[in-house]
Amino acid sequence: MTEQPILDEDYCDDPANAHERFCDQPPIVVEGLVNKFGDFAVHDGLNLEVNRGEILGVVGGSGTGKSVLMRSIIGLQRPNAGRIDVLGRTITAVDLDQKIGVRRRWGVLFQGGALFSTLTVGENVEVPLKQFYPNIDDNLRKEIARYKVLMSGLPEEAIAKYPSELSGGMKKRAGLARALALDPELLFLDEPTAGLDPIGAAAFDRQTRELKETLGLTVFLITHDLDTLYEICDRVAVLADKQVIAVGTIPELIETGHPWIEEYFGGPRGRSALATHERG
Ligand SMILES: Nc1ncnc2c1ncn2[C@@H]1O[C@H](COP(=O)(O)OP(=O)(O)OP(=O)(O)O)[C@@H](O)[C@H]1O
Numbered sequence: 647m648t649e650q651p652i653l654d655e656d657y658c659d660d661p662a663n664a665h666e667r668f669c670d671q672p673p674i675v676v677e678g679l680v681n682k683f684g685d686f687a688v689h690d691g692l693n694l695e696v697n698r699g700e701i702l703g704v705v706g707g708s709g710t711g712k713s714v715l716m717r718s719i720i721g722l723q724r725p726n727a728g729r730i731d732v733l734g735r736t737i738t739a740v741d742l743d744q745k746i747g748v749r750r751r752w753g754v755l756f757q758g759g760a761l762f763s764t765l766t767v768g769e770n771v772e773v774p775l776k777q778f779y780p781n782i783d784d785n786l787r788k789e790i791a792r793y794k795v796l797m798s799g800l801p802e803e804a805i806a807k808y809p810s811e812l813s814g815g816m817k818k819r820a821g822l823a824r825a826l827a828l829d830p831e832l833l834f835l836d837e838p839t840a841g842l843d844p845i846g847a848a849a850f851d852r853q854t855r856e857l858k859e860t861l862g863l864t865v866f867l868i869t870h871d872l873d874t875l876y877e878i879c880d881r882v883a884v885l886a887d888k889q890v891i892a893v894g895t896i897p898e899l900i901e902t903g904h905p906w907i908e909e910y911f912g913g914p915r916g917r918s919a920l921a922t923h924e925r926g
Pocket residue numbers: 683688706707708709710711712713714715757
């Protein structure tokens with residue numbers, strides 16, 4: 647496959663067709679990824695494909711490189727080697743500083759939320775709209791932001807609130823609203839339910855599933871939450887030993903017999919999540 651650099655013009659011509667453009671290829675393809683910090687390799691020959699329209703759960707022990715993998719896929723981390731194609735474009739073939747049109751086709755909820763504390767929820771959602779569509783009229787931009795906030799399950803009153811006035815769960819939803827600002831095809835979520843109570847976490851999971859189904863999203867979901875894996879993920883990728891050691895449904899993963907996977911899904915928490923899932 648030849649490398650296709652990302653050009654802004656590619657995405658300005660016919661947005662209506664953009665979603666259909668690369669249907670024959672998985673939306674995310676990672677091949678032979680190597681990421682090093684000094685002498686320390688986080689990834690060494692990592693391969694992964696994410697299928698269109700799926701929620702792919704990404705699991706692995708703390709420090710195995712889940713967030714670094716996500717940052718590489720969205721072009722924030724320049725890998726030492728390997729190739730990453732996103733929506734038919736080779737992310738690893740362009741300078742990170744170069745303005746890339748493909749960026750407007752994904753939304754990201756970073757681990758920790760990363761909302762601007764001096765902006766209200768509505769203004770936070772307006773940030774990517776201003777950045778990528780500077781010519782949108784102020785009223786329309788506010789209206790789009792309002793719609794995204796409501797779509798993320800926050801009440802109308804939350805639009806004018808500052809992040810410091812929100813609960814942890816509301817902050818996550820505000821981050822989700824901002825990730826949805828540009829009508830993305832791909833949604834990246836880094837531990838979206840971490841720190842939420844079980845009811846809040848389950849509600850967030852339902853919201854993610856609903857959004858995926860109604861908007862036809864492909865979701866890359868990093869999580870330690872076993873309930874999330876059972877309830878909403880179509881497949882799960884396991885990071886260990888600097889690679890993706892297995893990808894599949896949870897029963898398929900358990901069949902691999904890999905010790906880490908067995909311990910993860912077969913330990914007390916794994917068994918309890920499975921029991922909850924089976925009770926439905
Ligand atoms: N900018 C950086 N500079 C140096 N080392 C880094 C940098 N970013 C990440 N690392 C290291 O890379 C490794 C993987 O980090 P990463 O944040 O991807 O882990 P993770 O799997 O997301 O962990 P967690 O589950 O705790 O979020 C860690 O050892 C981390 O210290």
